[in-house]
Amino acid sequence: MxxxxxxxxxxxxxxxxxxxxxxxxxxxxxxxxxxxxxxxxxxxxxxxxxxxxxxxxxxxxxxxxxxxxxxxxxxxxxxxxxxxxxxxxxxxxxxxxxxxxxxxxxxxxxxxxxxxxxxxxxxxxxxxxxxxxxxxxxxxxxxxxxxxxxxxxxxxxxxxxxxxxxxxxxxxxxxxxxxxxxxxxxxxxxxxxxxxxxxxxxxxxxxxxxxxxxxxxRAQTAPRVAVLTPGIHNSAYFEHAYLAREMAADLVEGQDLVVGDDDCVYMKTVEGLVRVDVIYRRVDDTFLDPKAFRPDSLLGVAGLVRAWQAGNxxxxxxxxxxxxxxxxxxxxxxxxxxxxxxxxxxLPNVPTYRCVEKSQRDHVLANMRDLVVKPANESGGYGILIGPQSTRKEREDCARAVRANPRNFIAQPMxxxxxxxxxxxxxxxxxxxxxxxxxxxxxxxxxxxxxxxxxxxxxxxxxxxxxxxxxxxxxxxxxxxxxxxxxxx
Amino acid sequence: MSAVLSRVAQRTYWLGRYLERGDATGRLVTVNANLLMDLPVRLPLGWYPLIAITGAEGLFRELYPHDAAQSERTVCRFLTSDARNPGAIIRSLAAARDNARNVRETMPRSTFEYINELYLYARSTLPAATSRTLRGEALDGISRRVQQLEGFLSQNMLHDMHWEILRLGNHLERADMTTRILDVRSADLFAGRHDLAPFEDIQWRSVLRSAYAMQPYNASVRGPVTAAGALEFLFKDERLPRSYLRCLRSVRRSLLSLPRRQRPLRLCAEAVGMIEATDVGRLALAGQSAELHAFIDSCQARIGELHAAIARAYFDVPAARAGSKA
Structure with missing residues (x-):
């Protein structure tokens, strides 16, 4: 047993x-x-x-x-x-x-x-x-x-x-x-x-x-909904495809969409261009629209943010x-x-120190061994220092990073x-x-x-x-x- | 029926083509092997015609410059497991898998799983296809899996626009492969060799078998296998699923349920017209082999045109017209 x-x-x-x-x-x-x-x-x-x-x-x-x-x-x-x-x-x-x-x-x-x-x-x-x-x-x-x-x-x-x-x-x-x-x-x-x-x-x-x-x-019975994915190389592509299939929505990539002179978004279909009403985007902000954010984005759609701002x-x-x-x-x-x-x-938060504030930062730097230090804007568990399991070198690197850009870090008790x-x-x-x-x-x-x-x-x-x-x-x-x-x- | 994305349409179409191509290439190899075993050793018939049929002479010479004899092992490897050859079975199935992966949300959910299994099976068994004893089982295994997959899709997928596009790719490739199979033996090997006449029937039997058409031929013709009969059957018999004419009719049927079909439909009708107007049996007569080959070439050219028209109508949607109201 x-x-x-x-x-x-x-x-x-x-x-x-x-x-x-x-x-x-x-x-x-x-x-x-x-x-x-x-x-x-x-x-x-x-x-x-x-x-x-x-x-x-x-x-x-x-x-x-x-x-x-x-x-x-x-x-x-x-x-x-x-x-x-x-x-x-x-x-x-x-x-x-x-x-x-x-x-x-x-x-x-x-x-x-x-x-x-x-x-x-x-x-x-x-x-x-x-x-x-x-x-x-x-x-x-x-x-x-x-x-x-x-x-x-x-x-x-x-x-x-x-x-x-x-x-x-x-x-x-x-x-x-x-x-x-x-x-x-x-x-x-x-x-x-x-x-x-x-x-x-x-x-x-x-x-x-x-x-x-x-x-x-648009007021209508059947709005056209699309799921915008970065493509098959994304770690969550399975989920993008899954949700598109379960919702009977189109799974689109940036290349499938185009924004017209009328500031509406269209997808390229076998019937020609078809207007899209709602986009469930699984692409980060900065990659959404090379005209609005990162100009080097190949995942996005030029003019998409403009179309959104226009309410289309x-x-x-x-x-x-x-x-x-x-x-x-x-x-x-x-x-x-x-x-x-x-x-x-x-629901309460977890107690959190803001490194951007001097008194809290000093406390964090003095007690790094007992704390978890996290970047303010990462996801997927990246860039985290787990104090009790860290090496001296890791703590020193982390302290340097915190001092260089305190706004970008928080710390929480283990x-x-x-x-x-x-x-x-x-x-x-x-x-x-x-x-x-x-x-x-x-x-x-x-x-x-x-x-x-x-x-x-x-x-x-x-x-x-x-x-x-x-x-x-x-x-x-x-x-x-x-x-x-x-x-x- | 809601419109299919152009990218999805393109992927789906190629999924249909590559699945069919993987299967048909395997059958070409199997049938050629069987044919060679039946023929007298002194006939100059070898493996090279398969390279010619798949249009890969240049690449083959480049990859195997020292194999002047075009040995069975080399040709088989080239056509089955050699990933450097875009026409190899493994490449067709890898491409089918890649396309399926990109449209997995539009297909029944086990589809990708099955195609993935098919690919993994091919990858592990095809290297054995250079061995005479193991080849048959490996290639049969692939055919069986492709056909199970097609049956699964037929029975479980919504027969909507996605389905019609998949079938479009399927049937166009099938029409093309049927003409290629016929081309294998368009060379008039027996001209003036009356001593070899008994083997002519073996040759055409092998051609029929490559198209799963031997048993149907017997059931339908109820007579000896002749060149004229085989050509007539494979080109024009509408009851035979892999006949050229039947494939074109299927293409036409799929096109009828798609939008923007005028040009592809017209080209399809012209291809049908050409085959209907041709007495293909006559091309089987001794001394007509060059004419038969030319006719097969023109069939393949028609398929190429039809493909181009389909690509233009459905895959390359110009973005320029967006927003400027018609």
Whole structure:
């Protein structure tokens, strides 16, 4: 028998399924009992079945190895992560609140700037942000929404409290894997579903499609929606293709689009040029339009930003919305919630030092060994210094970088991310750290995915969950709370 | 039916062509091998005609300057696993895979997976195709997978514009390959050699087999295999899925469900007119081999024109007219 829950210990962390005394967390009983009832052989079979399903379903992400693209199979752990629906409702409420405030902040930034004038935040934090776009000033996107798709990363600390680690507002990815994980789980562990009322997740493509259609500039029944991808070499191309297919939208590259003299966007089709109403762009701002931003961009469409400014096409997310994705700006989100919504934040931030402020910078430089130092505007886990695991040289390099450009860095205390039982090498089940990325859609309405993408650091002790750096994923089950009353039999 | 992106149309069309080409090239190799085994050793028939058919004489000489004899091993490698030859099976299947990867959102979701498997199978088995004993299985395996894929798509894909464009590529390539297969034996090898007359029928049997047409020929003609009969059957029998005329009719049917079809449709009609007006059986008569070859050339030229018209109509959409209201 591979699992003995009496011996399972997540030292110093909150475990999602197993309480400190080795007993099941509310709701986890049937899952733990099922796993404990599996023989070594059965466990191996389930894992093999998952690998087979992932290959058969063609779930991949792309890595570039310097010579050619390689489609790697998506790393997946067969033990699901459980969240009780009463807790989830509260988290979802917190996310909706947060994203409403973020959108109000972005809209305010490009219009009256009340927050910049009236809050404690120095205006230059925004105006000097790498993600601030002067040419977005005065633009009125539909519903006043700029960040239509937001992926916020949530972590749970050692006391069990959920925090928001960061908000990804530019081109967040991962949602297709959330959907695919459920498909794999249904194939591999159908018997587990019997114990739980697992809330379905597959309404997402429909919600996304409705969200995008609600942005269409022309009043008509069937707006033409396109997903703009950088192309097959992008690591998230699988997801771009997946979402386009599920929404029956066109998957376009920059070369497929053209902006006419009438400032409308057209796609080149076998019928000639056909007007596009909404573009779900998975290309960074700066590559969107060589005329507006980087002139060397081959991925973009000349004149696209002009067409957007003229209100002839909707872009999701809107250019310039990355200003709220900046980790220095992040520290003010609780203030934004109070300022714009007159509400108290439901989900707290992680305590964060702004290196741009001298007293905080001095503290960071003096305590680098105990902190995590992050660039304000990177994603994918790049450029991060994890103090306790760093070498002296790394800390010196980092300190130099912080002094040279303090605005570009923040620091956070070392978090003890929560863990969950994970099937590791040797057919054993051990605790591994994880986070959660739910996705929030904002258009005419604000919707949250049911759960989200749980990313798990497969290396022992690691807290790096990015798939490009050894991270895997788990299916995330939002379960009916009554399941917690049923104990393992 | 909503309009298909030009880039997607182009990729889809080439996916159809490359799948067909990979399969047909394999059949050419198989059938040539079988034919050689049936013929007397003294006949000057070798492997080189396959190079000529695929139009790769120059490249072959460049890559294998020392193989004056055009040996079986070299020619087979050149046509199957040699990635330096754009006409090699492995290159056709790699191109099919690349195109499928770029349009995966428009096809049933397992499609790319199947094509990927097909490619990986070809990559691992084709190097063995230089060996006589292993060749048959490797090439059969590819044909079988291509045909399963085509069946899968036919049964599971929405028969919309994407489908018609895929079929367009499929049938145009098939028409082209059928003429190339016929060209293999357009050379009049038996002229004046009455002692070899018994082998003439073997030669045409092999041609029919390359087009999966041997059994249909027997069922349809119920007589001996003759040059005239085989030519008539492969060019003009509309019940035969791979006949030249049938392929053109399929191209026409696909075009009818596409927009902006005037010019491609007209060229297609002209190609049909030409084949209908030609007594192909007459081209089989002894001494007419040059004429047969010329006729095949003109068929291939028509296919080339048709391809160019399709590319112009669907793949190269001029951006200049954008926004200036018609």
């Amino acid at each position: 591979p699992v003995n829950w009496g011996e399972y210990r997540a030292e110093g962390c909150w475990d999602e399924l197993v309480a400190a005394n080795g007993g099941a967390r509310p709701g986890a009983g049937p899952l733990l009992a099922t796993l404990a009832g599996l023989t070594d052989e059965q466990m191996r079979e389930h894992r093999a079945a998952a690998e087979l399903a992932i290959r058969a379903m063609g779930i991949t992400f792309t890595v570039y190895d310097g010579e050619a693209d390689i489609d790697r199979e998506w790393p997946f752990d067969i033990v699901p992560r459980l969240i009780r629906s009463d807790e989830w409702r509260q988290i979802a409420r917190g996310l909706r609140q947060r994203v409403r405030a973020l959108n109000a902040f972005i809209n305010d930034t490009y219009h009256s700037r009340r927050f910049l004038r009236e809050s404690d935040m120095p205006a230059e934090y925004v105006l000097n942000s790498r993600e601030y776009r002067q040419r977005c000033v005065g633009i009125d996107p539909p519903h006043g929404v700029w960040a239509h798709v937001c992926g916020s990363d949530l972590v749970r600390d050692e006391t069990g409290k959920i925090h928001v680690l960061e908000d990804n507002l530019r081109v967040p990815s991962g949602v297709s894997y959330m959907l695919e994980n459920r498909g794999v789980m249904k194939r591999v562990f159908p018997e587990l579903f019997e114990h739980y009322g697992v809330h379905p997740v597959d309404d997402y493509p429909g919600l996304l499609s409705a969200c995008l259609r609600s942005l269409a500039p 096409v909707a872009l999701a997310n809107a250019p310039g919305c990355g200003v709220a994705d900046d980790k220095v700006i992040y520290t003010y989100v609780p203030d934004m919630i109070r300022f714009f919504l007159a509400e108290e934040p439901i 978090l003890t991310l929560s863990t969950a039982p994970t099937l590791v090498a040797g057919n054993a089940i051990e605790p591994r750290h994880l986070d959660l990325r739910p996705f929030v859609l904002s258009g005419e309405r604000v919707e949250v995915t049911t759960g989200g993408l749980t990313r798990v650091a497969l290396r022992k002790g690691s807290t790096v969950v990015n798939s490009s750096q050894g991270g895997g994923s788990k299916d995330t089950w939002v379960i009916e709370s009554w399941a917690s009353d049923r104990e393992a039999r």
